[in-house]
Amino acid sequence: MTRRKLAAGNWKMNGLRTALAEIEALRDAFPDPGCDVLICPPATLLAQSALAAAGSSIRLGGQDCHVAASGAHTGDISAAMLSDSGATHVILGHSERRADHGESSALVARKTEAAWAAGLTAIICVGETEAERDAGRTLDIVTTQVIESVPDGAIALTTVVAYEPVWAIGTGRTPTNAEIEEVHTAIRGALASRFSTDVAEGIRILYGGSVKPGNAAEIFALRDVDGGLVGGASLKASDFAGIIRAAE
């Protein structure tokens, strides 16, 4: 099965209105990209980002959503609100949310169902800490997170998994190519046993953690790597352009 690669940028808590120029620059540089391109700006910029990307194939995503569609949840944002602001995707279970907000895989699964109900594609993040890797528990940790975070009913159209080793995020360190392949193969195997081989073969599995223009092509060429979820190197169009090109 051919899976179209996805270059996804996670701006995290970065970006004021001046950052919209980066989306405009990507829109102009990639009128017809040979991969899917997604930017997940902070929620404050989502609607304006949709205007900046209008007429292009750049897609926009949120970085989290609440499990409820609306209600008394001060400070939270629902999947329907993200969709209404122009998002087609939402990142869920990022390790920074798992660590900073105590999000469990069970909660990530409920958020994924909320995202689907609003018509969004969920990018479900999993990954081991350095201590877990050192203890030889990487495959067990990651596949358990996949099994528990991806709810029943997952299909390729609505589900992306991002493997992001916690120790590689923002550190400039990456696993070896063999280590990345080993984990991606295990994730696809876990999806196959949880759903079916057909479903597992269709779901894109992104690698995230210190992806840069200089290492993206090598990583994206690895078996079972279907693109990247990129933090720091997605903030500037000039950097992210190199990553998009590596995914094309």
Ligand code: PEP
């Ligand atoms: C991320 O936080 O999703 C990420 C991969 O960050 P970075 O690319 O900066 O390591």
